[in-house]
Amino acid sequence: xxxxxxxxILESLNYFTPELALMLTFFVLLLVDLFFRKSKYLLPAISLxxxxxxxxxxVYTPDxxxxxxxxxxxxxxxxxxxxxxxxxxxxILLAMIYTILFSLSSKEINEAGGNRGEYYVLLSSFxxxxxxxxxxxxxxxxxxxxxxxxLSSYILAGFTRNVKRSAEASLKYIIFGAVxxxxxxxxxxxxxxxxxxxxxxxxxxxxxxxxxxxxPLVIAGLLIIGGIGFKISMAPFHFWTPDVYEGAPITITAVxxxxxxxxxxxLLIRSLKIMFIDxxxxxxxxxxxxxxxxxKWNELIAGLAVLTMTxxxxxxxxxxxxxxMLAYSSIAHAGYMLTGFVILDxxxxxxxxxxxxxxxxxxxxxxxxxxLIADKLGSEEMEDYTGLGYKAPFLGVSLTIFLISLTGIxxxxxxxxxxxxxxxxxxxxxxxxxxxxxxxxxxxxxxxLKVVKNMFLRExxxxxxxxxxxxxxxxxxxxxIPTLLFGIYxxxxxxxxxxxxxxxxx
Amino acid sequence: xxxxxYYLILSAAFFSIGxxxxxxxxxxxxxxxxxxxMLNAVNLTLVSFSSFFGDSSGQIFVFFVMAVAAAxxxxxxxxxxxxxxxxxxxxxxxxxxFKW
Amino acid sequence: MTLEQITFIILALIGLTSALMLIIQKNPVxxxxxxxxxxxxxxGFYLLLNAQFIAVLxxxxxAGAIMVLFVFVIMLLNxxxxxxxxxxxxxxxxxxxxxxxxxxxxxGVFFFIKAKDDLNVTISPNSIEAGSIKKISEVLFSTYLIxxxxxxxxxxxxxxxxxxxxxxxxx
Numbered sequence: 001x002x003x004x005x006x007x008x009i010l011e012s013l014n015y016f017t018p019e020l021a022l023m024l025t026f027f028v029l030l031l032v033d034l035f036f037r038k039s040k041y042l043l044p045a046i047s048l049x050x051x052x053x054x055x056x057x058x059v060y061t062p063d064x065x066x067x068x069x070x071x072x073x074x075x076x077x078x079x080x081x082x083x084x085x086x087x088x089x090x091x092i093l094l095a096m097i098y099t100i101l102f103s104l105s106s107k108e109i110n111e112a113g114g115n116r117g118e119y120y121v122l123l124s125s126f127x128x129x130x131x132x133x134x135x136x137x138x139x140x141x142x143x144x145x146x147x148x149x150x151l152s153s154y155i156l157a158g159f160t161r162n163v164k165r166s167a168e169a170s171l172k173y174i175i176f177g178a179v180x181x182x183x184x185x186x187x188x189x190x191x192x193x194x195x196x197x198x199x200x201x202x203x204x205x206x207x208x209x210x211x212x213x214x215x216p217l218v219i220a221g222l223l224i225i226g227g228i229g230f231k232i233s234m235a236p237f238h239f240w241t242p243d244v245y246e247g248a249p250i251t252i253t254a255v256x257x258x259x260x261x262x263x264x265x266x267l268l269i270r271s272l273k274i275m276f277i278d279x280x281x282x283x284x285x286x287x288x289x290x291x292x293x294x295x296k297w298n299e300l301i302a303g304l305a306v307l308t309m310t311x312x313x314x315x316x317x318x319x320x321x322x323x324x325m326l327a328y329s330s331i332a333h334a335g336y337m338l339t340g341f342v343i344l345d346x347x348x349x350x351x352x353x354x355x356x357x358x359x360x361x362x363x364x365x366x367x368x369x370x371x372l373i374a375d376k377l378g379s380e381e382m383e384d385y386t387g388l389g390y391k392a393p394f395l396g397v398s399l400t401i402f403l404i405s406l407t408g409i410x411x412x413x414x415x416x417x418x419x420x421x422x423x424x425x426x427x428x429x430x431x432x433x434x435x436x437x438x439x440x441x442x443x444x445x446x447x448x449l450k451v452v453k454n455m456f457l458r459e460x461x462x463x464x465x466x467x468x469x470x471x472x473x474x475x476x477x478x479x480x481i482p483t484l485l486f487g488i489y490x491x492x493x494x495x496x497x498x499x500x501x502x503x504x505x506x
Numbered sequence: 507x508x509x510x511x512y513y514l515i516l517s518a519a520f521f522s523i524g525x526x527x528x529x530x531x532x533x534x535x536x537x538x539x540x541x542x543x544m545l546n547a548v549n550l551t552l553v554s555f556s557s558f559f560g561d562s563s564g565q566i567f568v569f570f571v572m573a574v575a576a577a578x579x580x581x582x583x584x585x586x587x588x589x590x591x592x593x594x595x596x597x598x599x600x601x602x603x604f605k606w
Numbered sequence: 607m608t609l610e611q612i613t614f615i616i617l618a619l620i621g622l623t624s625a626l627m628l629i630i631q632k633n634p635v636x637x638x639x640x641x642x643x644x645x646x647x648x649x650g651f652y653l654l655l656n657a658q659f660i661a662v663l664x665x666x667x668x669a670g671a672i673m674v675l676f677v678f679v680i681m682l683l684n685x686x687x688x689x690x691x692x693x694x695x696x697x698x699x700x701x702x703x704x705x706x707x708x709x710x711x712x713x714g715v716f717f718f719i720k721a722k723d724d725l726n727v728t729i730s731p732n733s734i735e736a737g738s739i740k741k742i743s744e745v746l747f748s749t750y751l752i753x754x755x756x757x758x759x760x761x762x763x764x765x766x767x768x769x770x771x772x773x774x775x776x777x
Binding site for chain 3: 507508509510512513514515516518519520522523524525526527529530531533535536538539540542543546549550553554556557558559560561562563565566568569570572573574575576577578579580581583584585586587588590
């Protein structure tokens, strides 16, 4: 038996290659940083190569493989590979690659001087943690990878240490984060006590076969949802978001708002779907939350989703700092995506996946343009953007397109994303939720257009001329074209998302 | 022999005390200590379940929680030092932690 | 009363008092010492639960390593006594305390009334074997090998964090 388990672990490593590539990148970066501190392009180049190699290996590992690292009956594995995790890993890699590209032209990062090496090292450990989060099926590995992601992001948020607000942001982030993960851990321990195992599939098995008191289960579920809700900045746990997003270097804000949110959603969907589904039910719609049937889970999540998007949108109305406004808008977007989670059947999950894929391009694009302008202007205040549309027409128009797409107006991709999400809601008879979602989008129109109005409809006398350079132009275009293209030709994303809703075991 | 429920109540009490501490105290170092209190309450729950099941995986979990707690404390204290150099305070009220 | 029960009660009293004193103590140095006392009480509980290895780790890692870190930082920053807790009628504190008491009551009710029979079980005879170093290391290095490796990354990130954030100056 002993030999057998080692054999299985060694075999499993063949399917673990994308993660191994990230680990290797981590160590190579750490070593290279030691010897070639001065070189500006070496470290980003190495991390880019690492991420691309990892993506290559990801594409060439098999589609579905369960029971990785399993050792006999009591432990049926810690890790799975399925189309669902593949989708999120691709999303995370894209976000990471864009972040590295952004960092190359970011003033904040380049001024960090000798510590730039650690920045790239931590980005790779961040990516590794998110990779593990998307396909773990064991509560222990889930907690550890959750902490790996969190710890890396705490440091990255406080990275530009000499900027005071960055250190403050970091402190806020770690206090909230540590409390949230402590609460989640308590939930995990209750769940372990109820079932005697940490594997999600085995937990499902025990929960559906034994008659378990529902109150502790509800408490455990709430605590776990709360812990993950912190990561995706769900409503009662969103307090850290604006401060951290404003205080962190803008490249990190961008990656936090896309990649770490994606990993959080992947974890939320996978863990709750596996744990609380009733396999014996015939109707997919009713089986979703079946084990917790005494408690109206989807109504609770629906309420939280409404709270999240409304709070995010209403608070965004009053912001004068563009970065802070985008932070609130990202809270609101988390709320929209949570509505898809309410349904939790394939339609709902597919809508979330489509939304995320499009959100990646439009949100990263908005952050990138804001970063370019802020580096030049030295300010993120909306007032300073007055008349910018005429001084820097390309950036102005791109920012406008990204913001319009975030609102969800056709012909941009944001419209397609919202269409599928609200369509899925209506199909599942959650019409009031869809109506609230649409109303919220209308509110968001106001603050997004306020920026546009400032840039184009008001005269100003500021001196501003922007020489973008070819690199930045290309990066902007590579984000702009998908945002426009997917608004008209969205079939490939739909197909990709359709294939990716398959979670192992379903 | 002591029934399981006494251990669970005790650890729930420790956990709650930790949460009260996090909510009431303003000194960042003490907040971190209260977080350690919460994590230890969880550890007590895990160890007691593990012993009552006669299964080691709960104790393995505690082992990992300890490692993570060490890393988290190191990061947290490093952030506190960085902040203190900038601001000469570690009172979270002056950091405006609950600012909207 | 058996010896085990007496030990349990004493340890519970030590644990509760030290935890409560910790959160109302003004001087962070005393808080650290109380927290160490609390950890020793927990180590006692682990011994009662036949988890010898975890009990040893509790003393070595928590009371030994982590708390030394806290003491170092407090000494390094040279903090004076905290001004907080002087105003007893702070609304947030009242709300927080009410919340905490409700939480404790809720857990108490839940464990005493709701789950009367299930939780009256006593310790399993297998627990002596389950808590031994042999068994734990066996499971740790076969079943939980990957989590173990991930932990090494977490610790490495912690080290990098300490260097990046606490180093005095960028060269």
